[in-house]
Amino acid sequence: MSFPWANHYEPKQPLMRWMDEKLPLPRLVYNAIGAGYPVPRNLNYFWNFGVLAGLALVVQIVTGIVLAMHYGANSLVAFQSVESIMRDVNGGWFLRYAHANGASMFLAVVYIHIARGLYYGSYKAPREMVWLLGVVIFLLMMATAFMGYVLPWGQMSFWGAQVITGFFSAIPLVGEPIRVLLLGGYAPDNAALNRFFSLHYLLPFVIAGVIILHIWALHIPGSSNPTGVDVKGEQDTVPFHPYYTAKDGVGVAVFFLIFAALIFFSPNLLGHPDNYIEANPLSTPAHIVPEWYFLPFYAILKSFTADFILTGKLWGVLAMFGSILLLFFLPWLDSSPVRSSNYRPTYRWFLIVLALDVLVLGYIGGAEATARNVIIGQIATAYYFAHFLIILPIVSRSERPRPLPNSITEAVLAKHGGTSPAETALAH
Template sequence: MSFPWAKEYTPTNPVMRFFDEKLPLPRLVYNAVGAGYPVPRNLSYFWNFGVLAGFFLVLQIVTGVVLAMHYAANAQVAFATTEHIMRDVNWGWMMRYAHANGASFFFIVVYLHIFRGFFYSSYKAPREMIWLLGVVIFLLMMATAFMGYVLPWGQMSFWGAKVITGLFGAIPLVGEPIQVWLLGGFAPDNAALNRFFSLHFLLPFVIAGVVILHIWALHIPGSSNPTGVEVKQESDTLPFHPYYTAKDGFGLGVALILYFALVFFLPNTLGHPDNYIEANPLSTPAHIVPEWYFWPFYAILRAFTVDFLFIPAKLMGVIAMFGSILIWFILPWLDKSPVRSGHYRPLFRKFFYALLVCMAVLFYCGGAPAEEPFVMLSQIATAYYFLHFLVIIPIVSQIEKPEPLPYSITEAVLGSDDKAVLGKNAKTAA
């Protein structure tokens, strides 16, 4: 994002000047996260989650590389090497707990980031590409997390791999060949473990590449803000450093306190106890569940229990599960309201809260047994989920009467900025 009042980077140190002339990396950093990057002055702590997501991605890559040095992707010894890391490798227990709980925190901050985007309509023009790349990142995260869950080769690892890859078998004609290709055979074994380990190691670097594109796309139109009003004047912005580096640093500190409390005192809270039992193809767990961050989509999958005409229930569940995320790709074109922020959209705001309740129900039902009343609740919540995006948002965006918007970001923050008032008066007179 370039503004006429943005500062140009001119290094004074001869060494920095040399590097900036030969390889303009100092200039790039200055313009990306320094005083040369103006951002709206009214960003709240809801805008911290992007930085937190980036931090936890780096944490996952670092801890994952260390763990990979001691792990063997072989069905005969995978469980034993996991226990070896926990018991014999210096600080191995901490690396594993940091990695496992880091994945959970990564998903927590990304879910908060996504729902902040829903409320403030961060997907609207001119930021559609930022949103689309964000959805791609989320899909890559889910694939990476699923493959990582298989690696400890416990009971939930094995049966989770069998159930999830078995979903592809529901696709007519090509489903079974795809399933065999994914597993490298007819059941999870050495071939599947090697493939999943390779992809689990590779995909985080792909995610990092897409994150760079995501940030690049963000710097073209600039950050959105709680009012949804675009930057109009210099007084609407602050330099990213030191104002938002300090704010992000505080948010990161709070997140790390919670994260390390989980790692050191409750490290297995978000995991499943059955995964501390070695994988046994002859013993099916009583209740197969994925990790908690997959629960809403697992609930949508299980909500379809009856065949419809020639379409099997399992196939409808698979289509709905993938469709529940893919629908986010068209969200910028479903919401036609000229107002972005939910603060100024009273009707939209009520339905957004209903969506939060719906997601809470899906989260709970996804981790519950596949029995009543959880199946019925999943079906109701699934129906509302798709109605919200495909029916409610398009209709609300057409019929809703938004509340008056502030003229500028400065007026929304200070309420009495001379430039903002003069600009508003001139606009009113015209």
């Protein structure tokens, strides 16, 4: 989408003019995040989380590269190398805690970013490709986080790898060969650790590449906004800089405050104490749980206990992957012409129930597999799939949305007590 009212980059200094002619990098930056990129004037703080996700990725790449200089990707020394980083490397404790808690911050930011997309209908046309690339990024992040969790080679690292890769063996014919290929053998050992370390180091750069495509796809239609109404003209937009660079700065400050509080005051809050015990293939932990950001999907995996045509184990694997793959089809499952849930009261209530359902799945994923918890997990899993496959298509066709504003400017003026253009016209 082109914006004819956007400012165009015209360098004044001879050096910048020469640079712009030979390598138009200044122009690219100006058009991407400067005054040359107009954005809707009503974006709220939920639009900060895209920038925060990019910032979190940078933190992970920088800390990860330095940690890799000291880490030993060998099952005989991996655990000791992590302890050495913590105790002997200058600032090693900070880098390790920043990387471990940075993963949690990264996933938390992305989960809020996804929730914002669900609430404001950011997956709808013409931004389907932006959404699809975002889901690809999410899948790559989950793979990267899982492999990174294995690297400390503690008890939870080892047995998490054992359990999760073991589920691949439930796939008929190809499952066991896939598992052996992933592990480089029949159980997690030195070959698996080398594979996971290599992929964990590589995938963040792949994620960075897909993020570039994600931003590129976003700049074609332009950013969505809380009303879901398309930009009508120059009066509906403001330059990205300085308005949203300042707003993003507030978000960045809050992000680093929370991040610093985790690192300096409670660095092990989100970890598991068993992972400070070296991996022992002969000693199974009493309760194997993944990191918090995997818990809802782990609950879905555990909810299938009975064999029906296929084994319960295979149903669990299919459901776990299906719960994420559903997001790819969201632009076509929701046929409502209205984007924002601010104007879809019925859908908004169901979306709130979905959020509560995901929290319940997260709790069940980390709880012991008692009969009561299994039943709750099965009900929550059933609702999760029902929301996307049954409730969403029905509601999107049957609900009566509230009237949309004529423009973004009208919505902004009405919110702040001003006079909308429509009211002004009526007055005359």
